[in-house]
Amino acid sequence: MTSDERRFAGIDRRTVKPALLVLALAVLMSVVLPLIDSTTPYHDQVHRGDVAEIADGITLVPTPGWDLATGALVGHTRSPVGSTAATELVDGSVDFYVQAAPFAGTPSALLTRVNQISADLHHARGRAAAATHRYAVTTRQGVVGVADDFAGLTRQGSVVAFVFRLREPSTASQGPSREGVEIVVSGPRGSISRRRDDIVTMIRSIRAAS
Amino acid sequence: MSTLAADRRYAIEQSGWGEDFRLVQPHNLAFWVYCVLVAAGAHVLAGQISIAAAAYSGALISGLIAFGLLAVAYLWFIHYEDRYTTVPRKLAAAGFVWGFVGATGAFALLGNDAVMSLYAKAFGASFAFDWGAALAAPIDEELAKGAGILLLLALAPKLIRSPFDGLILGAFVGLGFQISEDISYAWIGAANAFGDVGATWSTIVVRTLSSIPSHWMFTAVFGAGLIWFIGRPDVPARKGLGAGLMLTAMLMHGLWDASAAIAGNSAFGWIVPMTVAGVLIAVFVWIYENTAPIEREWMRELMAPEVERGVVTPAELDALAGPRTTLRRYIRAQPDPRTARHVLDAESELAHQIARDGGAETAAVQRARAGVGRARGT
Numbered sequence: 313m314t315s316d317e318r319r320f321a322g323i324d325r326r327t328v329k330p331a332l333l334v335l336a337l338a339v340l341m342s343v344v345l346p347l348i349d350s351t352t353p354y355h356d357q358v359h360r361g362d363v364a365e366i367a368d369g370i371t372l373v374p375t376p377g378w379d380l381a382t383g384a385l386v387g388h389t390r391s392p393v394g395s396t397a398a399t400e401l402v403d404g405s406v407d408f409y410v411q412a413a414p415f416a417g418t419p420s421a422l423l424t425r426v427n428q429i430s431a432d433l434h435h436a437r438g439r440a441a442a443a444t445h446r447y448a449v450t451t452r453q454g455v456v457g458v459a460d461d462f463a464g465l466t467r468q469g470s471v472v473a474f475v476f477r478l479r480e481p482s483t484a485s486q487g488p489s490r491e492g493v494e495i496v497v498s499g500p501r502g503s504i505s506r507r508r509d510d511i512v513t514m515i516r517s518i519r520a521a522s
Numbered sequence: 523m524s525t526l527a528a529d530r531r532y533a534i535e536q537s538g539w540g541e542d543f544r545l546v547q548p549h550n551l552a553f554w555v556y557c558v559l560v561a562a563g564a565h566v567l568a569g570q571i572s573i574a575a576a577a578y579s580g581a582l583i584s585g586l587i588a589f590g591l592l593a594v595a596y597l598w599f600i601h602y603e604d605r606y607t608t609v610p611r612k613l614a615a616a617g618f619v620w621g622f623v624g625a626t627g628a629f630a631l632l633g634n635d636a637v638m639s640l641y642a643k644a645f646g647a648s649f650a651f652d653w654g655a656a657l658a659a660p661i662d663e664e665l666a667k668g669a670g671i672l673l674l675l676a677l678a679p680k681l682i683r684s685p686f687d688g689l690i691l692g693a694f695v696g697l698g699f700q701i702s703e704d705i706s707y708a709w710i711g712a713a714n715a716f717g718d719v720g721a722t723w724s725t726i727v728v729r730t731l732s733s734i735p736s737h738w739m740f741t742a743v744f745g746a747g748l749i750w751f752i753g754r755p756d757v758p759a760r761k762g763l764g765a766g767l768m769l770t771a772m773l774m775h776g777l778w779d780a781s782a783a784i785a786g787n788s789a790f791g792w793i794v795p796m797t798v799a800g801v802l803i804a805v806f807v808w809i810y811e812n813t814a815p816i817e818r819e820w821m822r823e824l825m826a827p828e829v830e831r832g833v834v835t836p837a838e839l840d841a842l843a844g845p846r847t848t849l850r851r852y853i854r855a856q857p858d859p860r861t862a863r864h865v866l867d868a869e870s871e872l873a874h875q876i877a878r879d880g881g882a883e884t885a886a887v888q889r890a891r892a893g894v895g896r897a898r899g900t
Contacts, residue, residue: 324549330676331551334669338559341633341662342566349636349643356646380647381639388648390786396714396721413715425716432577492716 354379367412406499415492469498540877552676563627585708606817620670621698629666656780692745700737
C-alpha cells in the first residue's frame with residue numbers, strides 16, 4: 313500500500329485509532345466527569361448527633377440537614393485526621409468551609425494572614441471584595457476568635473479565625489501546640505441571612521478536646 | 523555481506539537504534555492530539571501557577587528548586603539504567619513533558635477532583651475521605667500517563683521496539699508527572715497551612731523520601747505492560763502479562779494511596795507502604811531483568827563485527843552487552859580500571875555512531891573507532 317493510500321485528509325490512517333482513543337479519554341476526564349459532578353447534588357446529609365472532626369483533637373457539630381462535602385465524621389472514618397485538614401459543609405448555595413493547621417500566633421494574626429492571602433488571590437484574579445471591621449466571636453467552650461465580613465459582587469460572607477491550644481504538647485520545649493482554625497462562610501445574600509442561626513451555632517460548637 | 527554484517531543490519535533495523543525522533547509529524551494525528559492536550563494542560567497548569575505565584579510565591583519557588591534538583595537526579599538514574607539501545611533524548615523529553623503538563627493538566631487535575639467529588643456524593647464524604655484518592659488516582663493517573671506512551675508509540679513506532687523501551691519511556695513520563703505533582707503539593711501544603719513555608723518544606727522532605735515507589739516506577743511498570751499487551755515486530759504480544767502489569771501498577775498505586783485508611787489507628791501503619799514499595803521494586807527489577815536480554819542481544823549483534831576487526835575484545839563485548847554486574851567485574855579485574863572504563867565508554871560511543879549511521883562505514887564511524895584506540899592509549 314502506498315503512503316497516499318494510507319492517508320485520509322492528509323492524515324496517516326494508522327495513527328487515527330490511538331490518537332482518537334487518547335483524545336476521547338481526555339474529554340471523558342476533563343469535560344464529561346466534571347460536568348456530571350457539577351450536576352450531581354450532595355446526598356450526605358448530617359444527622360443529629362453527628363460530629364465532624366475538623367483536625368486532630370478539634371470537633372464541630374454540624375447542623376442536621378446540611379451536607380458534608382469534604383471531611384470526616386467522628387467514628388465514620390478509618391484514616392486518622394491530621395493536624396492539617398479541611399472540612400466543607402454545604403446547604404443549597406451556602407458554603408461553610410473550615411481549614412485547620414498548626415498556627416503559633418493570635419486569632420487576629422491568623423485573620424490578617426488569611427485576609428492577606430485572599431487579597432493577593434483576588435488581586436491576581438482581578439476581583440475585589442470589601443471587608444468590614446473586625447468583631448469578636450466566642451465558642452461555647454469560651455475560646456475567643458475574631459471575624460470580619462466581606463461582600464463581593466455575587467456572594468457575601470464571613471471569615472472567622474480561632475487559635476486553639478491542644479492538650480498534648482508538640483514538644484516539651486514549645487509547650488502546648490496551637491491549632492489555627494479558619495472558617496469561611498459564603499453564599500448569596502438572602503441565602504446567608506436565612507441560615508444565619510445554623511452558621512452561628514456551628515461556629516460556636518467548635519471545641520478542642522479537653 | 524558476511525553473516526556478522528547482516529546480523530548488525532538486522533539488529534539496527536529491529537531495535538530502531540540510531541533512529542532520530544521527530545515530534546513534528548503533520549500527517550500523524552498523534553502529533554496533533556499531543557499538541558492539543560499539552561496546550562490544554564499548560565492552560566490549566568498556568569491557572570494553578572498564577573494562584574501559587576500570587577499568594578504562595580515562597581512555597582512555589584522552594585518547590586521548583588527542590589523538586590527540580592530531584593528531577594535531575596532521577597533523570598540521570600533512568601538514563602544510567604538505559605545503557606543499551608538508549609531512548610533518544612528528544613523522545614525522553616517528549617515523554618517527560620507529557621507527564622509534566624499533558625497528563626496532569628489535561629487529565630488528572632480535573633478528572634481526579636470530579637471523581638472524588640462523585641464518590642463523596644454517591645457514598646458519603648467519610649467514604650471519600652478514606653478511599654476517594656485510592657479509587658480515583660490510580661485509574662485516572664495511570665490511564666493519563668499511559669495515554670502519553672500510546673501517543674509516543676504512534677509517533678515513534680521504530681524507536682519503541684521492546685517492553686524495555688516501554689519501561690524506560692514510562693519512567694520518563696511518570697517522572698514528569700511526579701515532579702509536576704510534587705511542585706503542586708509544595709505550594710498546596712503552604713496553602714493548607716495559612717501560607718506557612720515551613721509546611722512546604724515538610725512536604726518536600728516527605729515527597730522526596732517517598733519518591734522511589736512513586737509515579738516514575740508506576741508508569742515504568744505500566745509502560746512495559748502496555749508494550750507487551752500491544753506487541754512489537756520482534757516481541758510478540760502477551761496480552762495476559764501486559765494487562766497484568768498495567769493492573770499491578772494501578773493496584774500498587776491504589777494501595778499506596780489507601781495505606782492510611784487500611785492501617786487506621788494501628789501502630790503498623792508503615793506495613794502497607796513498605797509492602798507496596800517492596801513489591802513495586804521487585805516487579806520493576808523483574809521486568810528489567812526479563813526485557814534487557816533482547817537489548818543486550820542487539821548490542822552484541824551490533825558490535826560483533828568490531829570484535830572480528832580487533833577493535834573490541836571478546837571480554838569487552840561481554841562487558842558492554844552484559845548486565846551491570848558483568849561490567850563491574852570486568853572493570854575491577856583490569857590492571858588499570860580507569861583506562862578500562864574509558865575504553866568501554868569509547869566503545870559505547872562507537873556502537874551509537876554505528877547505529878546512527880545505519881551500519882554504514884562512514885567517516886564518523888571511523889573517527890569513533892579511532893577514539894577507542896586513543897582510549898586504550900595506543
